[in-house]
Structures are given as structure tokens and as C-alpha cells.
Amino acid sequence: MEKLTWVLWRERELLEGLLFRLETEALVMSSGRTRWLPAAARDVEEAAQQVREIELLRAVAADEAAAGVGLEPNPSLRALVAAADEPWASILAEHREAFSTLSDEIVRAASVNRGLISAGLRAAHETLLDLDGGAKTYTAAGSVTVGAGAPTFVDRSL
Numbered sequence: 001m002e003k004l005t006w007v008l009w010r011e012r013e014l015l016e017g018l019l020f021r022l023e024t025e026a027l028v029m030s031s032g033r034t035r036w037l038p039a040a041a042r043d044v045e046e047a048a049q050q051v052r053e054i055e056l057l058r059a060v061a062a063d064e065a066a067a068g069v070g071l072e073p074n075p076s077l078r079a080l081v082a083a084a085d086e087p088w089a090s091i092l093a094e095h096r097e098a099f100s101t102l103s104d105e106i107v108r109a110a111s112v113n114r115g116l117i118s119a120g121l122r123a124a125h126e127t128l129l130d131l132d133g134g135a136k137t138y139t140a141a142g143s144v145t146v147g148a149g150a151p152t153f154v155d156r157s158l
Contacts, residue, residue, distance in 0.1 A: 001068065001088040004061040004080075008095040011054045015102045018047040022109035029116040 025040040059074070066075040069083040077099070081092045 001065050001084060001092075004058075004065040005088070005091055005095070007054065007058045007061045008092075008099075011051070011058055012095065012098055012102065014047065014051045014054055015099070015106065018044070018051055019102060019106050019109060021047045022106065022113060026109065026113050026116060029113065 021040070021043045025037075025044050028034075028036045028040045062075055062077075062080065063073045065080055065084075066073060069080070069085075071079055071083055075083075077092060077096045081089050081096060084092055
């Protein structure tokens with residue numbers, strides 16, 4: 001159990017780091033300072049890779065812990081909490097709660113970032129469409145269409 005709890009602590013640290021990097025990426029996108037966007041995106045990808053790597057260590061440590069308490073390989077953290085003696089059951093339950101909270105926060109941050117990326121792509125697309133001078137209109141779905149511009153007359157005598 002001790003090895004598993006060490007791995008779980010490390011995974012929590014890495015998830016916190018991923019959340020930090022996602023929030024930093026959102027701040028960079030929100031600020032409009034695109035110079036730092038590739039670096040922020042690279043940081044997010046590196047943090048996600050570290051989480052994937054620790055998940056392998058977690059799986060091995062969980063299998064070893066499962067064998068120690070008489071469970072089948074590949075147990076859930078919930079099953080380990082139920083099978084473990086104290087103080088391990090409480091420690092594992094705390095990790096489980098922290099993972100749940102962190103997962104929710106990461107999902108929300110990633111969703112915000114996807115929204116910001118979509119808005120940025122839409123703005124870039126509209127800017128590129130504007131370069132050719134075509135008239136822009138919006139479809140019912142909210143996308144931009146370019147049509148032949150209707151002649152516009154401005155009465156400047158008013």
C-alpha cells in the first residue's frame with residue numbers, strides 16, 4: 001500500500017500541474033498575446049504526457065496492492081478503499097476524493113480552452129475572409145458566408 005500511496009501523491013501533483021498549465025494556457029489565449037501560445041500548448045502537452053506515464057506506475061502499484069488485500073488485478077480505487085485496513089483505507093479515500101475534484105476541474109479548464117480556441121479560429125477565419133473584400137453574412141447556424149457584395153450607396157449629403 002505504501003508504494004501505491006506514493007504513486008498516488010505523485011499523480012496528484014502532476015494533475016495539479018496539468019490544471020495549472022491549462023489555466024495558464026487559457027490566460028495566454030484570453031490576453032491575445034499569441035506569441036506565448038505555442039509554449040503554453042507545449043507545456044500542457046508535456047504535463048499530460050507526464051500524467052500518462054505515472055498512470056502506468058499507478059496501475060502496477062495498484063495491482064501489487066490488490067494482491068496484498070486479496071483482490072483481482074486492475075482494481076478500482078474504490079475497491080481498494082473497501083478492502084484495505086486503516087490507515088490505508090482513509091488515505092486511499094482521500095486520494096480518491098482529490099482525484100474526483102481534480103478531474104472535474106481539469107475537464108472544466110479544458111472545455112474553457114476549447115471554447116477559446118474555437119473563438120480564436122472563428123476570428124482568424126473571419127479576418128481572412130475579410131481580406132478578399134467579399135461581403136460577409138451569417139448563416140442560421142452562426143457560421144460566416146461570403147457572398148458577392150451588393151452595391152452600397154451612402155448618401156453623404158445628409
